[in-house]
Amino acid sequence: xxxxxxxxxxxxxxxxxxxxxxxxxxxxxxxxxxxxxxxxxxxxxxxxxxxxxxxxxxxxxxxxxxxxxxxxxxxxxxxxxxxxxxxxxxxxxxxxxxx
Amino acid sequence: xxxxxxxxxxxxxxxxxxxxxxxxxxxxxxxxxxxxxxxxxxxxxxxxxxxxxxxxxxxxxxxxxxxxxxxxxxxxxxxxxxxxxxxxxxxxxxxxxxxxxxxxxxxxxxxxxxxxxxxxxxxxxxxxxxxxxxx
Numbered sequence: 372x373x374x375x376x377x378x379x380x381x382x383x384x385x386x387x388x389x390x391x392x393x394x395x396x397x398x399x400x401x402x403x404x405x406x407x408x409x410x411x412x413x414x415x416x417x418x419x420x421x422x423x424x425x426x427x428x429x430x431x432x433x434x435x436x437x438x439x440x441x442x443x444x445x446x447x448x449x450x451x452x453x454x455x456x457x458x459x460x461x462x463x464x465x466x467x468x469x470x
Numbered sequence: 471x472x473x474x475x476x477x478x479x480x481x482x483x484x485x486x487x488x489x490x491x492x493x494x495x496x497x498x499x500x501x502x503x504x505x506x507x508x509x510x511x512x513x514x515x516x517x518x519x520x521x522x523x524x525x526x527x528x529x530x531x532x533x534x535x536x537x538x539x540x541x542x543x544x545x546x547x548x549x550x551x552x553x554x555x556x557x558x559x560x561x562x563x564x565x566x567x568x569x570x571x572x573x574x575x576x577x578x579x580x581x582x583x584x585x586x587x588x589x590x591x592x593x594x595x596x597x598x599x600x601x602x603x604x605x
Contacts, residue, residue: 393480393516422505424512425576435568452505459583460576461564 373419374399381442382412388419391427400430403437411442418448423456435466445469471535478519478528478549486511486532490545493534499543499605506584507543507603513577514547514556514599522551522597545585546600554597555590557582 372389383406387399406413413434423431431446438444446468449457457463474489476482490511494504511532518530533546556578562571582588585601592598 392512393483422508424509424516425580426512426516428576429574432568432571439568452502455502455506456509456580459580460562461566464565465568465571 372398374402376402381410382414383410384414384416386416386418388417390422391420391430392422392424393426396424396426396430399427400433403430403434406437408441412445413438413442414445414447416447417450417453420448420453421450423453425460428456428460428462431466432462443467471533473531473533475529475531478515478523478530478551480516480519482519482530483512483515486515489532490534493536494543497536497538497543497605503603503605507545510545510581510584510601510603513581514545514601517556517577518547518549518551518597521554522549524552540604542602542604544600544602546598548596548598550596553592555592556599557588557590 372387372391372395375386377384385402389395391399415431415434435444444467446466449468454463457466472489472493474486476485487508490507515530515532522528528549528551531548535544559578561579562575581601585603588599588601590599
């Protein structure tokens with residue numbers, strides 16, 4: 372899994388590609404834990420992310436709960452296979468998934 | 471059909487995925503279904519690695535069989551850990567808002583929702599979870 376971080380003002384974008392699974396999800400989790408309270412917008416750009424398991428969903432949920440307190444979380448470029456898993460688990464309704 | 475026994479440690483999941491892909495090779499199974507099967511392999515195996523044993527040294531046996539006539543794939547997971555029927559676990563409430571959703575409990579739910587049929591037995595000291603999916 373590859374994570375590329377960019378920041379513009381109070382917006383942080385992580386481009387996450389590869390697989391978000393039990394082995395790799397904690398790496399993204401650490402990044403998200405380090406996001407400071409002044410950040411108003413967190414964007415997870417899943418361009419190139421081809422697979423997500425419950426471990427990945429946990430990480431995204433943790434990010435959603437965190438950003439609910441300080442701003443917004445947005446997901447972008449979610450591929451059909453990953454969207455499928457979000458829909459099965461009811462997370463498609465909770466998350467802000469942009470086209 | 472192929473069977474593999476590995477230590478019940480999370481990092482071993484990639485070896486199981488390799489076996490799955492070897493079995494799927496030249497079956498014409500779609501990418502979408504292959505990804506769903508990978509998800510089931512990860513969720514089932516990680517549950518064993520995380521919860522089945524109270525001491526280190528436990529193992530998990532993974533079996534994958536493709537019935538090309540019926541166009542059906544069977545995945546089987548066997549461990550000698552604590553007796554546990556994952557199919558009895560209550561489903562998470564998928565209608566709750568983000569702040570209300572619990573962090574865990576999704577793995578088994580994903581297996582049940584993804585596969586066509588699941589079955590659990592406890593036999594001769596082993597938990598055996600079997601799941602089938604048509605491709």
